């Protein structure tokens with residue numbers, strides 16, 4: 001675990017001293033866009049054109065942020081359009097590295113052994129954390145974007161000439177509902193579990209813990225009345241919540257001390273998570289070996305023995321029962 005400072009790798013854990021024990025996520029550095037013809041992005045961002053074979057996605061199967069992009073790549077049928085590397089699940093003193101262990105795909109584009117080498121190719125003086133996901137441009141030899149929320153939007157709408165244009169996870173009429181849900185879920189849930197887990201004072205742990213479970217309680221209520229977060233259609237907001245829910249009982253309950261309730265204790269969140277897991281193509285993107293081993297073995301300040309718990313038993317293929325709520 002470390003970061004680059006002026007292009008030099010430093011093996012350092014997150015600094016929580018300067019923030020009273022709280023984990024603060026750093027801002028993402030590469031924010032270019034991909035658009036169908038290279039016209040500027042939705043907020044006027046500098047953009048490059050969509051092309052088959054031009055872009056490469058670096059992910060970790062353990063990481064919930066990277067996982068969302070992998071799901072969109074799969075569901076938008078972009079597997080032959082955007083190539084893929086999967087880092088090793090262990091994140092140690094050199095950060096993310098490549099290997100040929102089960103489920104990993106080495107870097108066939110830049111031939112890197114460590115992910116930070118890819119960041120240095122994009123910017124030899126880079127300062128910041130070396131995170132997944134990364135969308136790489138083979139033609140310009142640089143990183144286009146390393147913000148999962150933006151990569152999702154890019155995959156959803158920019159490659160329709162090559163992928164499946166018939167599915168849209170961010171339709172215009174639901175856009176404001178999706179954005180509002182994302183905002184609530186991001187801070188309280190997606191990032192909330194990390195704020196609990198990486199806190200280094202009791203107070204810094206307790207605050208996000210309460211926000212997390214209050215939000216899950218509200219989402220449980222919403223999902224008792226509607227099939228998906230934005231109504232009767234599945235959207236990007238659902239995939240963004242899913243990658244946290246699927247890690248919750250096996251990892252966040254124990255490792256990050258998010259243990260007021262399990263997802264298994266919420267009937268609607270549980271059924272909803274099962275439906276999403278069983279969605280065609282999705283279970284293939286879920287790798288519990290990478291997920292459990294990454295967290296329990298990489299964060300040795302939280303789990304110094306690196307023992308990986310064997311449970312819980314998960315039966316993710318049982319009927320989800322969500323048909324009782326209407327779907328469009």
Ligand SMILES: N[C@@H](CCC(=O)N[C@@H](CS)C(=O)NCC(=O)O)C(=O)O
Pocket residue numbers: 001002003028062063064065066095129130131132133146147148149
């Ligand atoms: N804002 C980024 C965050 C991604 C992120 O934090 N990824 C984690 C893995 S779960 C990572 O690579 N961490 C390495 C580090 O912080 O050094 C996104 O959503 O794309």
